[in-house]
Amino acid sequence: MFLIYLRRELRRRRKAALVVASGLALGIALVIVVNSVSTGMQRAQGDVLESLYGLGTDMTVTKAADPASEGGPARPRFNFDAQDGEEQQSNDFVMPQGFQTLAADTVDKVAGQSGVAAAVGGLSLTVVKVDGEFKPGEFQPREGGPGGGGGSTGGPQGEVRGGGAAFDVDSSTVYGTDTTHQDLGPLTSSRIxxxxxxxAADAGAKVAVVDAAYAKEKKYRVGGDLTLKGTTFDIIGIATADSGDAAADLYLPLKQAQTLSDSKDKITTVYVRADDSQQLGAVEETIRKNIPGTTVTSSADLADTVSGSLSTASDLAAGVGKWLSIIVLVAAFVVAGLLTMSAVGRRVQEFGTLKALGWTSGRVTRQVAGEAMVNGLVGGVLGIAVGVAAAYTVTAAAPSLTARLGAAAGGPGAPGGGMFRGGGPAAQAADKAVEIGLTAPVSVTTIALAVGLAVTGGLVAGAFGGWRASRLRPADALRRVE
Incomplete structure (x- = not known):
């Protein structure tokens, strides 16, 4: 009887039911879109950070910045060993990024700290290649000198004119990786x-892996070679970054990178994986306390320095978007409840007559609540369909967002200060903008939330309508009879 009456009443009042369901659908669809876009923002931010930290890396350890009174990090000096008669010059200057290095045994010290599952050292370098030529000046006699009919004697009767230098400067980045431990570090964010x-056998070999974008620019290929500071390296692989820009243009075995930069037994960064990702704060504090002179940076710290349109959109989604969805959802619930109450008010004769025929107040209330619950579920289905379609549209369109690390924010991550002072891939990326395509993935959790909201909306509307229906009396129906 309950289902028969429910079906008949919903069919008879389908327009009113559709209005209630549509209101709930709008709120539910907005919640799905906001949650999906927020998830996409988090993934995009993770993609940006992944190229710096590498897969599975929880934090990095670098050398602490020198106090300002000590003059800060050293500045690069370019010295040319030009010889007489040589006009063409070509020099490679290889320097640790940030000009700050740690002793290689820092890796073992970090690995021995409580809560650390693994630690791997790496050396990040900047290579500046200077190509050009010196053009010597030419001696030209002065007018009136010897043969010119005048001038003093006993000294040069002329001057050197012309000459100069023209140089082309090209820079690239090199990361020295520990070939015996390749499960941590920036190279893990690229695939061969x-x-x-x-x-492991490549530890002392003169071999290199080249980033795909850099290989295309320089026309490098597997089986070919490249030269750095007079040393030739065989190219054994091409690596493509999984997302964003690569952490370095070239990857070399750590020992070779140390030799190139005259940094024997030195590293710029220690990549750390914790035993428990929920205890990163404690591990970070332990390392900072037990290994003085270092700066410990977690992925969460670096995430705070992300700026650009990605950060702006993320703030909007987290702030305005969530509050807007909550307001719309609450409004939809209230409107659904009021419309249900209004519908009950128009059915006074019907419910009064049913009570006169023996229906109890509880049965009438359940009938109204059942109708409201069905309206809520219909609204949930419509809302899920609209929300998923909107999220799919965002993913298909993949609007482009930019993210800049540290430098754009002018905060602690800016080059020459804060967490990037110690060098490493973070220093390289501090002034680099990364372009990311936004996605809006819809998870099972989001769908479950939508279903829960649909049920809640039905219950709220049913509570309003049921309360009104329970207060009706058979006499109310008789008063309405003309």
Missing amino acids: TDGRAFT
Whole structure:
């Protein structure tokens, strides 16, 4: 009887039911879109940070910045060993990024700290290649000198004119990776798309893996070679970054990178994985306390320095978007409840007559609540359909967002200060903007939330209508009879 009466009443009042369901659908769809976009923002931010930290890395350890009174980090000096008669010059200057290095045994110290599961050292370098030529000046006699009919004697009767220098400067980045421990560090955020990766046997070999974008620019290929500071390296692989820009243009075995930069037994960064990702704060504090002279930076710290349109959109989604969805949802619930109450008010004769025929107040209330619950579920289905379609549209369109690390914010991550002072891939990326395509993935959790909201909306509307229906009396129906 309950279902028969429910179906008949919903069919008879389908326009009113559709209005209630549509209001709930709007609120539910907005919640789905906001949650999906927020999830997409978090993934995009993770993609930006992944190229710096590498897969599985929880934090990095770098050398602490020198006090300002000590003059800060050293500045690069370019010295040319030009010889007489040589006009063409070509020099490679290889320097640790940030000009700050740690002793290689810092890796073992970090690995021995409580809560640390693994620690791997790396050396990040900047290579500045200077190509050009010196053009010597030419001696030209002065007018009136010897043969010119005048001038003093006993000294040069002329001057050197012309000459100069023209140089082309090109820079690239190199990351020295520990080939015996490749499960941590920036190289893990790229995949080998041609050739092979490093092996433990490559620790002392003169081999290189080249980033795909840099290889295309310089026309490098697997099986070819490249030269850095007079040393030739065989190219064994091409690596393509999974997202964003690569952490470095070239990857070399750590020992070779140390030799190139005259940084024997030195590293710029220690990449750390914690035993428990929920205890990163405690591990960070332990390392900072037990290993003085270092700066410990977690992925959460670096995430706070992300700026650009990605950060702006993320703030809007987290702030305005969530509050807007809550306001719309509450409004939809209230409107659904009021419309249900209004519908009950128009059915006074009907419910009064049913009570006169023996229906109890509880049965009438359940009938109204059942109708409201169905309206809520219909609204939930419509809302899920609209929300998923909108999220899919965002993913298909993939609007482009930019993210800048540290430097754009002018905060502690800016080059020459704060967490990037110690060098490493973070220093390289501090002044680099990364472009990310936004996605809006819809998770099972989001769908479950939508269903829960639909049920809640039905219950709220049913509570309003049921309360009104329970107060009706058979006499109310008789008073309405003409």
